[in-house]
Amino acid sequence: MTVVPNMPKAWRIETKPHKFCPGCGHGLVLKALGEAIDELGVQERVVFGCDIGCSLLSWDFFNADTVQTHHGRTTPVMTGIKRARPDRICIAYMGDGGGYAIGAQHLVNAATRNEKITVILANNCNYAMTGGQMAPTTLPEMKTETTPYGRDVEETGYPTQGPEMVAAITGETAYSARGTVANLRQLKNYLKKALQNQIEERGFSFVEALSACPTNWSTNAKDTWHFLEETMPKYFKIGEVKVPVKEAKESNTSQGNHTKQ
Amino acid sequence: MENPVKIALAGEGGQGVQSVAGIMVEAANDSGKEALYIPNFGVEQRGGVSVAFCQIGDEKIGSPKFKKADLVIALSDRAVRRTRQYADQNTVYLYDASIKGVEDGLPQEAKKVMAIPALEIAKKELHPRVFNVIIMGAAIEATKIVGMEQAKKAVEKRLGYKFVQNPKLRELNFKALEEGAELVRAQEA
Amino acid sequence: MSMPAVELEAKTQRKQAKPIEGVKKVFMTGNESVAWAALAAGAEIMYGYPITPQNEIMHYWTRLAPRYGKQFLQTEDEISAGFTTCGGVLAGKRAFTATAGPGNILMQESMSMAEMLRLPTVVIVQQRGGPSTATVIYSQQETTLTCFGGNGEGLRIVYSSSSHQDLFDYTIKAFNTAWKYRFPTFVLGDGYQAKMRESLHIYDPAAKGIKMEKTVPFVGQEGMPGVDRAPAHLRNTFNTEEELLEVITGYVAEYQKIAPEIIEYEVIETADAEIVLVAHGIVARAAWAAVRALRNKGVRAGFFRPITLRPFPAEQLRKAARTAKKLLVAESAQGQLLKLVQEALYGETVPIATYLMPGQGITAEELSDYVMELRSNKTNREGGSR
Structure with missing residues (x-):
């Protein structure tokens, strides 16, 4: 008798084991997302969109209708679907390059318009699918294929602060947070709140998840975990950056451990 | 005149060239003729001369713009210089008599060149705002594309909502049409 | 809500x-x-x-x-x-x-x-x-x-x-x-x-009598995916060359199969034409008016207009071209329609004259004048081009 590992109900068992590298954070983000979908009971209504980059490998991940789009363009595709079918729960899943570089205009404008979609972005500090180039989220001094001597902030600036940017430009009824695959319970909680915001038709919701890429970081298990838990949060603060006004009024305890400056 | 009749109307922004062109072709369309009108627009028009290209005939019109017009009406000195290219020996060329110093820019070869005092009449006898309607009156008289009654109907259709509030405006606009036609008749006589 | x-x-x-x-x-x-x-x-x-x-x-x-x-x-x-x-x-x-x-x-x-x-x-x-x-x-x-x-x-x-x-x-x-x-x-x-x-x-x-085709959602159909129905998993990425080739070959075959149902064109007076004017879009109006003017002058001119540019009415154009002494391709571009025409007529011997005006409108008068010019042999060695 084969032992089937415990998987979220929303996952599609036929396509497991999944296609991500060993130690990759995507599987964990998608596990938290699967559980969030299960707990909210919305699987039947979910339309999932994935980007280019490693996120595209999730195109057959869920037992949910899925569209794999172009680099950075998942946000407008999901926006188009949501506008035409407001009863669907539209989730755009992408990496840091897709959300903060090539598709930044889409993220910014979807947030500004307060589109009732959920954007989930995996931040692993590099372009992984293309072989580990500098991303908008690459840390200062961090070595990548296009910054072989380390990222020089004088030349290429500082890492993008995504949830903070979204919080600054989106509507009062939007949700923006940063979680990490190092704390799946918290990440699932953020994802649930994000989806809840869409379910209740309040507004835009955005969750960045700090994620791991041992393949391109060239790290062993211990160093991977250290980078994820110790190094990344120095630049990327974990917590909720914006909670919808209605929710904030109801409870102050939901405020994250870091607030917008 | 040729079939279709080709008219180029040119002036400065605000002189109402495009709106009377629109009324004129609509009058023709309503009378059962084929009409085509295209303005110049965008960067071409901003800060430049506004030109309305109109064609009216009995059959479907071919290309929307044309090289030579049967009637050119120019309402400013810049418009005179801009529309020079549309005139040849078959063209009737009208310009406002108030435009000075453009004699060298007028098409010598044109069938007929006429200066009409439309602006003066608008200012002194009617109202500056009906200047373009006087021009429309002149255009339909010079081309006979539609009759006076049809022209009035088209003006009524476009401006009727204003006439309801102020019936005197109707009288003013109709007078302008007739005055415009009269200016051309006087020159042709 | x-x-x-x-x-x-x-x-x-x-x-x-x-x-x-x-x-x-x-x-x-x-x-x-x-x-x-x-x-x-x-x-x-x-x-x-x-x-x-x-x-x-x-x-x-x-x-x-x-x-x-x-x-x-x-x-x-x-x-x-x-x-x-x-x-x-x-x-x-x-x-x-x-x-x-x-x-x-x-x-x-x-x-x-x-x-x-x-x-x-x-x-x-x-x-x-x-x-x-x-x-x-x-x-x-x-x-x-x-x-x-x-x-x-x-x-x-x-x-x-x-x-x-x-x-x-x-x-x-x-x-x-x-x-x-x-x-x-x-x-x-x-x-x-x-x-x-x-x-x-x-x-x-x-x-x-036009019936609108039914529309069907690609995603978001009713029923629980994986239980009541298979989930829609739409991707534009493929892992192998062979996989892609198979998909594209299938698409191309389908496209070619349906092309005859989609192709539209207009052809007038080409049977006896010494010159056939080929134009699309608004230039076709000028071309048609020029053909009428030329016919009135006794010039045997014909007219061909592709309405579908993709798929292109290649067979139909070949048929029209076979009886013509010359084609004249007119367009407000430097030979974009011309490329489609040349591809369609590959192997045919009819000379192709051109009237190319990138970014500028073309009138019936200039086309009929140009045809007269071509007939008087004043223009150019091969087909005639402008």
Whole structure:
């Protein structure tokens, strides 16, 4: 008798084991997302969109209708679907390059318009699918294929602060947070709140998840975990950056451990 | 005149060239003729001369713009210089008599060149705002594309909502049409 | 959140209201006629980004659409307008967008995805001058881009309109062709057609016996995925060359099979013609008027107009060309239609003269003058070119 590992109900068992590298954070983000979908009971209504980059490998991940789009363009595709079918729960899943570089205009404008979609972005500090180039989220001094001597902030600036940017430009009824695959319970909680915001038709919701890429970081298990838990949060603060006004009024305890400056 | 009749109307922004062109072709369309009108627009028009290209005939019109017009009406000195290219020996060329110093820019070869005092009449006898309607009156008289009654109907259709509030405006606009036609008749006589 | 019953009823009534009853003669701009056609075709949502000369399609749509329970979204750019249109189609709606020039370039990315996913998108292109910003006025320089833009094989359907009646007819037809065959479909107009006013008949498709193709959602169907039905897993990425080849070969075979059903063209007086004028879009009007003028002068001129540029009426053109002594290809571009013609006529010996005016309108007078010039042998060694 084969032992089937415990998987979220929303996952599609036929396509497991999944296609991500060993130690990759995507599987964990998608596990938290699967559980969030299960707990909210919305699987039947979910339309999932994935980007280019490693996120595209999730195109057959869920037992949910899925569209794999172009680099950075998942946000407008999901926006188009949501506008035409407001009863669907539209989730755009992408990496840091897709959300903060090539598709930044889409993220910014979807947030500004307060589109009732959920954007989930995996931040692993590099372009992984293309072989580990500098991303908008690459840390200062961090070595990548296009910054072989380390990222020089004088030349290429500082890492993008995504949830903070979204919080600054989106509507009062939007949700923006940063979680990490190092704390799946918290990440699932953020994802649930994000989806809840869409379910209740309040507004835009955005969750960045700090994620791991041992393949391109060239790290062993211990160093991977250290980078994820110790190094990344120095630049990327974990917590909720914006909670919808209605929710904030109801409870102050939901405020994250870091607030917008 | 040729079939279709080709008219180029040119002036400065605000002189109402495009709106009377629109009324004129609509009058023709309503009378059962084929009409085509295209303005110049965008960067071409901003800060430049506004030109309305109109064609009216009995059959479907071919290309929307044309090289030579049967009637050119120019309402400013810049418009005179801009529309020079549309005139040849078959063209009737009208310009406002108030435009000075453009004699060298007028098409010598044109069938007929006429200066009409439309602006003066608008200012002194009617109202500056009906200047373009006087021009429309002149255009339909010079081309006979539609009759006076049809022209009035088209003006009524476009401006009727204003006439309801102020019936005197109707009288003013109709007078302008007739005055415009009269200016051309006087020159042709 | 539920809607009050009264509001819901009003919304349903708006959705069921017919924008046009029967057939109506109107006098309007081309952009306006496109908006009416989309309404009449039952288009449900437009996504768009401002660019001259297509803006008034959006302007009329945003004024008319709410009266009939239709939607509009102004996006952040044409990349987004194209991809949101893909989204609308994925959701099972007759969705469309309109663009021109540099916007058409940006839209190629989404349209290449539409080709790969076989999405029935509808795009109205009102060509302006190129390359770059060029003019906002007019050209036929987006022919190649609209037919073959994207990193693919040009598996699209392109109707080239030449009048407001065409814009209206083919906008309605574009929705049906797209949804029937599942290839992205374009109506290729231009700035002249966009901005000029002329008469046309607008109509309720049903009044002309036109049945609108049914639309079906690609995602978001009813039922629990994986339980009641398989989930829709749509991808445009493939792992191996062989996998891609198989997919594309299948698409190409299907495209070639349906091409004869889609191809449209106009051919007049070519049987005895010494010269056949070949033109598309608004230049075809000038060409047709020139042919009439030439016939009146006793010159045996003929006329061929491809209405579909993709797929191209190659067989039909070959037939017309075989009896002609010469062809004259006229277009407001430096040989974009010419390339399609040359490909169609490969192996034929008929000389091809050209009249190429990139970014400028062409009149009937200049075409008939040029034909007279060609006949008097004053022009050039081979076919004659300008």
